[in-house]
Amino acid sequence: MVTENSKRIVMDAERIDRSIARIAYEILEDNKGADDLVIIAVRSGGIMLSRRIRKKIADIEGVVIPMGILDITLYRDDVIMTDKKPKMGETDIPFCLNDKKIILVDDVIFTGRTIRAAMDALIDFGRPRVIRLAVLVDRGHREIPIRPDYVGEKLPSSLWENVNVILSESGGDDEVVIL
Amino acid sequence: MELTRKDILGLSDFSVDEINLVLDTAESFREISTRTIKKVPTLRGITVINLFYEASTRTHTSFEIAAKRLSADAINISTSTSSVTKGETLADTAKTLEAMSPDIIVIRHACAGAPHILARLLGQSIINAGDGSHEHPTQALLDMLTIRQKKGTIEGLKVVLVGDIMNSRVARSNMYGLTRMGARVTVCGPAMLIPRGVEGMGVTVETNMQKALQDADVVMMLRMQFERQQGAVFPSVREYARLFCLTVPMLKEAKEDAIVMHPGPINRGIEIAPEVADGFRSVILDQVTNGVAVRMALLYLLAGGRQ
Numbered sequence: 001m002v003t004e005n006s007k008r009i010v011m012d013a014e015r016i017d018r019s020i021a022r023i024a025y026e027i028l029e030d031n032k033g034a035d036d037l038v039i040i041a042v043r044s045g046g047i048m049l050s051r052r053i054r055k056k057i058a059d060i061e062g063v064v065i066p067m068g069i070l071d072i073t074l075y076r077d078d079v080i081m082t083d084k085k086p087k088m089g090e091t092d093i094p095f096c097l098n099d100k101k102i103i104l105v106d107d108v109i110f111t112g113r114t115i116r117a118a119m120d121a122l123i124d125f126g127r128p129r130v131i132r133l134a135v136l137v138d139r140g141h142r143e144i145p146i147r148p149d150y151v152g153e154k155l156p157s158s159l160w161e162n163v164n165v166i167l168s169e170s171g172g173d174d175e176v177v178i179l
Numbered sequence: 180m181e182l183t184r185k186d187i188l189g190l191s192d193f194s195v196d197e198i199n200l201v202l203d204t205a206e207s208f209r210e211i212s213t214r215t216i217k218k219v220p221t222l223r224g225i226t227v228i229n230l231f232y233e234a235s236t237r238t239h240t241s242f243e244i245a246a247k248r249l250s251a252d253a254i255n256i257s258t259s260t261s262s263v264t265k266g267e268t269l270a271d272t273a274k275t276l277e278a279m280s281p282d283i284i285v286i287r288h289a290c291a292g293a294p295h296i297l298a299r300l301l302g303q304s305i306i307n308a309g310d311g312s313h314e315h316p317t318q319a320l321l322d323m324l325t326i327r328q329k330k331g332t333i334e335g336l337k338v339v340l341v342g343d344i345m346n347s348r349v350a351r352s353n354m355y356g357l358t359r360m361g362a363r364v365t366v367c368g369p370a371m372l373i374p375r376g377v378e379g380m381g382v383t384v385e386t387n388m389q390k391a392l393q394d395a396d397v398v399m400m401l402r403m404q405f406e407r408q409q410g411a412v413f414p415s416v417r418e419y420a421r422l423f424c425l426t427v428p429m430l431k432e433a434k435e436d437a438i439v440m441h442p443g444p445i446n447r448g449i450e451i452a453p454e455v456a457d458g459f460r461s462v463i464l465d466q467v468t469n470g471v472a473v474r475m476a477l478l479y480l481l482a483g484g485r486q
Contacts, residue, residue: 071207074211074479075221079483080483083183084181088207089207090207091211121219124216124218124219125214125216
């Protein structure tokens with residue numbers, strides 16, 4: 001049963017900030033700097049997290065890497081099966097992806113289907129050198145063989161729980177909650 | 180908000196929310212046409228039949244491109260090469276097509292109500308691509324998308340429709356849509372080409388073009404529907420052009436930032452001067468680009484989920 005009382009805060013602002021910092025360091029370490037790096041945020045959960053990671057990388061490396069936003073609605077595997085069409089958002093990738101090292105960012109990874117759709121979409125934009133996946137929360141329950149490269153926190157959850165990542169512009173009121 | 184209707188037959192019963200949903204969805208679809216690979220896999224396995232009983236270049240091409248960019252299969256039937264020339268009725272053609280299990284049928288017909296007949300007969304989604312002098316909903320939607328893009332909103336704008344109001348399905352659909360969205364619509368043309376009682380649709384009638392254009396934000400010129408006019412409706416084309424052609428001096432009567440629209444095809448020198456049609460206030464080609472996006476949006480919103 002999901003009730004109002006069952007809301008649990010599993011990450012607070014400080015913990016989230018440390019996770020993002022570690023992810024930024026790991027990305028730079030793997031890549032040996034910021035050359036050819038670009039960030040692609042999955043709309044809409046990945047947008048705020050992408051901005052944070054990008055800002056951290058700028059703080060550490062002094063380089064502001066390009067960022068784009070990807071809407072995956074049209075690539076979903078269930079879009080034709082339902083009468084209720086998901087609301088589309090705009091895709092905005094104002095640069096070429098050929099030979100780029102893409103950090104794909106989403107807030108939570110769950111079944112993995114969103115990321116499958118996102119990768120298909122990215123391939124239609126060009127031929128990146130690599131695609132790596134960064135998420136703040138890995139809640140398990142994968143349905144297809146996809147695994148993130150950078151993970152803020154592993155939070156085993158039950159199937160009927162909701163994991164919500166709340167990130168504000170300032171960073172002050174951030175939290176990850178399980179409902 | 181979602182689109183729950185099976186068919187798109189006209190804008191007469193479209194709500195503000197439905198129009199906004201289509202326009203917002205179309206806005207997102209515009210980006211796809213700017214990509215190197217202009218295709219998404221969304222409508223794989225969906226079959227769209229374009230059934231055109233009347234000549235058409237832009238609407239027909241626009242629907243075909245829209246379907247293909249969404250990975251649907253588009254089949255085009257033009258009546259000059261089909262069994263219609265052998266005397267098949269609309270209902271029989273429809274039943275035959277249904278037996279081949281398409282998902283969406285786009286129809287243009289010279290008779291008002293033809294799409295409605297198909298919609299009643301068939302389980303498939305029907306999109307009206309123009310029925311006689313009745314409605315052309317996808318044109319009005321793309322016009323509204325263009326106005327919204329250029330002006331930021333539709334509500335409160337003064338939109339002037341000039342020309343053959345009587346025979347224009349574009350005018351009728353736009354009158355429904357624009358008044359519903361809160362625009363102030365004025366129709367203008369020779370008295371013979373303005374239907375009696377049109378004020379009942381919530382529009383203002385003005386037969387003097389200079390007066391009609393005062394304070395206009397949008398000037399929408401309509402094509403002379405010579406093929407639909409019965410008998411002599413005005414003394415001569417030359418006189419019509421003298422009174423109702425949108426020329427550079429005539430356009431000065433409208434607001435300084437007014438935009439000029441035309442659904443095409445253009446009769447240059449009759450309803451619009453070439454300098455205006457090709458001028459910087461003209462958004463005629465934006466209308467064509469938006470047409471693809473609007474039709475993609477409608478195919479997307481209608482397809483699937485109804486097994």
